[in-house]
Amino acid sequence: MTRLRLGLLLLALLALAALSAPLLEGWMGRDAFAPDLFARYAPPSAEYPLGADELGRDLLLRLLYGARVSLGVGVAAALAAAVLGTALGLLAAWRGGWVDAALMRLADGLLALPALPILVLLAAVDPAALGLPRGALATDMLRITAILVLFGWVGVARLARATALTLLASDYVRAARALGVTEAGVLWRHVLPGLAAPVAVASALAVAGAILAESVLSFLGLGIQPPVPSWGNMLANAQEAVFAAPLAAVWPGLAILLAVAACALVADGVARK
């Protein structure tokens, strides 16, 4: 229980910080995107709480704007994966037969494959070839989210299927069927609520995985493109400047660490309850 609270508290604080970015920007009277070449690699000071990056932009503001992107992609990808995974898991458990076999073989196949190189390969696909505007933030976020969902649904689906199988065989489901409840009603009213806890655990882990994967792709230059900050591309910039401003590499990583640890704590907390 304490783990759950600690994790939720951390996540709430991170979300609050991300939401407060424009407020803080207005209060500090500074633009997170405007370069100021006189302030390149400025050390932490009263004016620049965490210092400035290679173009003299305030690191704290960029960290908070990066939180919007990183947390946004993480939560969006995990939510989509949870919905898709629950639906497919439920479908597999309910229909059984070849639908179940096909979906589970697909899941096994995806799990057996090396995920990271495939993510890299997919992330390099030219959005213009699919008719999407190139370089727009919305395109980048959509692209990354879609790629992460492609692998993210598997974990949720397996858990949802396993739980749904036991629920579908339970006495109260048989009773509901005997009372003439429709199949849709059985699934919606009697099975779906029982999936909440395992799906919550899997989704919390999926958020952590998506935040990490987004940061890796952005770090490799395949995710969110500058000048929009994400924790991953901030780290990529910082690594090129480890000699000039070593501290700049610390903050984005710390933010990722906190976000991922918070999700792991939530997942652990729900699982133990």
Next chain:
Amino acid sequence: MLRIIALRLPQIALTLVLLSLAAWFAIGLMPGDPASLALVSDPRLTAEDAARLRALHGLDQPLIARYLAWAGALLRGELGYSRLYAQPVADVLWPALRSTLVLVGSAVGLAALAGVALGGLAALRPRTAPFVDAVALLGQAIPGFWLGILLIILFAVGLGWLPAGGAPQPGEAGWPFLVLPVATIAFGQMAAYARHAAAALSAELHRPFITSARARGAGEGRILWRHALPNAAVPLLTLLALDAGALVSGALVTETVFARPGMGKLLYDAVMGNDYNLALLALLLVALVTMLATLAADLAQRWLDPRIEER
């Protein structure tokens, strides 16, 4: 055993075929086919030249026809050339695979030792369990590439003890280049092993044969190493084999951070450098290695623990 191998090898082959087909179409959606690259690099080329180049290299054929031609050549053992390195693909792939196997092997070995030690500590001294838990959470949540950068800042920039990355020159000792990447990967892996070892060992330590060993007067160390560990080790060994397979490609980020030549970095450089033949073959090779490691893990588990029935 043989039955499992006979069952799984066709599955692996089918997965590889499907993967190569999917990757082929993904690559078809990427910018920069060889003819347009040639057009960019040589301003004297006209549109007719580009069209002639496309026809010469078969780029005007539909994707599926090109795939079949490529797959046919692959089955005849012709891997083709790498555009980026201007070498036969085989000459580029094998050194990279060897380098990655050295990196991953050392990292997983180190992580297993440290993980079992931590897990043993947590199982024997329950008061240290929260500490082991915290280390495990940290190892699980810390982004590997960030840990790599931190290690570079500390040991290469700050203290200057070790190189920040790259590969040794011929005749130079290789191990200083290995220390930081191995530590980076090992720390992330150790967390999972510590948790598994702690859970498995504390389960074993409550079994009757441990009580009987205690009654016969065996020391705590002997009980842990001789009696509890061999039983707890079977799932752990499986996990190690699985991880080693997954890490052959998972080392991509670490290899990029440390600019260390290996499979992951090769694949990344190939994708970024529009070297699609190399990218595709590297992807298939890491997928094959990963799936063979999974098969090996399954076989090892059955061999070590005959109670696991054959399905």
